[in-house]
Amino acid sequence: MHICLVIIAIGMGACSSTRNTTPPPQEPSAPLAKPKNVILLIGDGMGLPQITGAMYMNNNQTVFERFKSIGFHKSHSSDNLVTESAAGATAFASGVKTYNGAVGVNAQKQSVPTLIEMAEQKQMATGMVASSSITHATPAAFIAHVNSREEKEGIALGFLNTPIDIFIGGGMDHFNRRKTDERNLVDELTAKGYQITSFVDKDINNLDITTKKNIGYFTANEEPLPVASGRDYLIPASEKAIDFLDERSPNGFFLMIEGSQIDWGGHANDANYVVSEMHEFEKVVAATLDFAERDKTTLVIVTGDHETGGFAVQPGSKLNDIKVAFTTKSHTAIMIPVFADGPGAEAFRGIYENTAIFDKIKEALELK
Numbered sequence: 279m280h281i282c283l284v285i286i287a288i289g290m291g292a293c294s295s296t297r298n299t300t301p302p303p304q305e306p307s308a309p310l311a312k313p314k315n316v317i318l319l320i321g322d323g324m325g326l327p328q329i330t331g332a333m334y335m336n337n338n339q340t341v342f343e344r345f346k347s348i349g350f351h352k353s354h355s356s357d358n359l360v361t362e363s364a365a366g367a368t369a370f371a372s373g374v375k376t377y378n379g380a381v382g383v384n385a386q387k388q389s390v391p392t393l394i395e396m397a398e399q400k401q402m403a404t405g406m407v408a409s410s411s412i413t414h415a416t417p418a419a420f421i422a423h424v425n426s427r428e429e430k431e432g433i434a435l436g437f438l439n440t441p442i443d444i445f446i447g448g449g450m451d452h453f454n455r456r457k458t459d460e461r462n463l464v465d466e467l468t469a470k471g472y473q474i475t476s477f478v479d480k481d482i483n484n485l486d487i488t489t490k491k492n493i494g495y496f497t498a499n500e501e502p503l504p505v506a507s508g509r510d511y512l513i514p515a516s517e518k519a520i521d522f523l524d525e526r527s528p529n530g531f532f533l534m535i536e537g538s539q540i541d542w543g544g545h546a547n548d549a550n551y552v553v554s555e556m557h558e559f560e561k562v563v564a565a566t567l568d569f570a571e572r573d574k575t576t577l578v579i580v581t582g583d584h585e586t587g588g589f590a591v592q593p594g595s596k597l598n599d600i601k602v603a604f605t606t607k608s609h610t611a612i613m614i615p616v617f618a619d620g621p622g623a624e625a626f627r628g629i630y631e632n633t634a635i636f637d638k639i640k641e642a643l644e645l646k
């Protein structure tokens with residue numbers, strides 16, 4: 279009785295439960311289901327403020343309501359609480375915290391293996407789609423190893439070193455109008471058996487994905503346009519990449535899709551730019567979830583590398599008419615949400631370092 283009185287002082291629940299001799303049913307701790315495929319979608323510069331702004335500019339609806347497994351990652355790099363995209367993507371691609379600007383190398387500037395390289399080693403199919411140049415910091419960190427994100431032509435060489443099955447993005451100049459050497463990487467990739475085409479030859483909707491060859495498709499010579507200026511390829515490119523990889527992957531596939539320009543809207547402190555890029559990216563997420571729900575063997579993960587702009591939905595905002603302020607033209611250090619769905623999605627609940635996203639994907643796909 280004396281003990282019970284003490285427990286009452288702490289809390290009624292504890293005392294009353296001591297009277298009940300039947301323990302509450304335990305959740306079975308079954309091992310997490312293993313996916314066959316992983317699709318990682320990265321909204322560059324996408325934090326909760328961008329998601330919130332896009333939601334209130336879309337009748338209070340967001341694609342992220344479709345996810346049940348939600349977490350947060352700590353985005354800081356090895357040398358700065360405020361990361362940038364190269365260090366952020368290297369954390370996702372290789373599981374190391376590195377210095378700002380590093381692409382596929384650790385803080386000691388040593389190459390670190392990437393998810394695409396590891397998936398290729400396991401005979402999986404791989405791909406990348408971006409609404410920036412394909413040599414931009416985020417896709418670069420999945421396939422190249424250079425000391426600085428500014429080494430665009432060095433990054434392009436990464437596409438010759440790893441037999442990625444499909445890549446779609448801008449930046450063709452870094453392949454066939456090179457300044458640092460005389461090489462023509464479009465010719466070299468073609469000689470290696472790639473089907474290389476571009477916006478000059480055909481619309482993305484006419485891209486032939488029935489080929490047995492690996493595919494490269496360039497969407498621009500330099501950086502692609504913003505959505506608001508007419509760029510419209512990210513959704514069809516993502517759908518084609520998924521269909522192509524699904525078709526050729528008895529061992530599964532890994533695909534990275536980047537909504538690259540949410541970040542650029544943040545740097546420009548342009549709310550319409552941010553929201554229009556968000557709405558396109560959300561449609562890509564929706565199409566990916568639609569595929570995964572049909573397929574049932576695909577783990578979908580969506581996150582950002584960092585927030586950009588210190589974006590805030592301000593007092594005076596109304597539904598579909600928000601007032602926005604920015605605190606900076608650069609990035610911020612706010613924690614970034616992670617959304618997961620499909621086999622193994624539960625592993626992405628909680629709060630963890632950005633490098634844990636690599637660890638969890640590696641574990642899910644049993645990569646070495």
Ligand SMILES: [Zn+2]
Binds near residue numbers: 323541542545609
């Ligand atoms: Zn940025």
